Amino acid sequence: MKRIRRETSDAAPPAHVPAREAAPSAPPVASAQPGASTRPAPSTQPVADPAGSDREVQVARLFDLHYPSMLRLATLLGADDPENIVAEAYYEIYRKYRKLRTPEAAAAYLRSVVCNLTRMRIRHLQVVRRHVEDRIDTVASAETSALLRDDQRALIRALRALPARQREALVLRHWLCLKEKEIAATMGISVGSVKTHTARGLAALTHAMEVRR
Incomplete structure (x- = not known):
């Protein structure tokens, strides 16, 4: 009799009885722990360019x-x-x-x-x-005029009358106090050409100022 009851209890449930469905499990919630760092969401703001x-x-x-x-x-x-x-x-x-x-x-x-x-x-x-x-005399701005003194105007006129290369060589040498190598690099010419333009420009400028006196 006991044997019959045990076999009956181990038998599968009837087909018309539906099996119990497993309840959907909720997504795990991360618990905040002391000292744990929370990563912020990626920023969409443009990053400054240090360069x-x-x-x-x-x-x-x-x-x-x-x-x-x-x-x-x-x-x-x-x-x-x-x-x-x-x-x-x-x-x-x-x-x-x-x-x-x-x-x-x-x-x-x-x-x-x-x-x-x-x-x-x-x-x-x-x-x-x-x-x-006739040569058109340009009107300098107030800022430019402030940089020039009255006693320099005659020299500026004589300087502007020189050929461009001679004028550049003299200005870079005597006003900016550049070395001949620096002048050559600035003008895109050789050091020898710098010496030639400087010498010729200085001679012409000296002559123009002496004639004026």
Whole structure:
């Protein structure tokens, strides 16, 4: 009798009785533990470019250090709009600053750009004025005039009458006090050519000032 009851209890349930479905388990909840770090969601804000920030700082520093001397350089080389020349030179160095290795290279490149832009400007003015017989005296801005003294005007006129290369060599040598190698790099010529242009320009300038006296 006991044997019959045991076999009956071990038998499978009737087919019409549905098996109990397992209840869906809830997703595990991570419990916050003391000292555990929580990672923030990834930010969608643009990340600042440290290289670009450094470029702006360095170019601003170049502006503070060299703007007056670059303005004088463009003026002495004969630019009729030295402020625009220098502004364009700083924009050019801002674009190419990452290609420059040192701040010294940036300053040298800035001088070179000012010289090239002034040379191009003078050539453009010569083409525009080639049919004009009388020389048109340009009116300098108040900022440019403040940089020049009355006793320098005659010298500036004589300097502007020199050929472009002689004028550039003299300005870079005697106003910016550059070495011959630096002048050669700025003008894109050899050291020997720098010596030749400097000597000829100085002789012509001396003669012009002596005749005036």
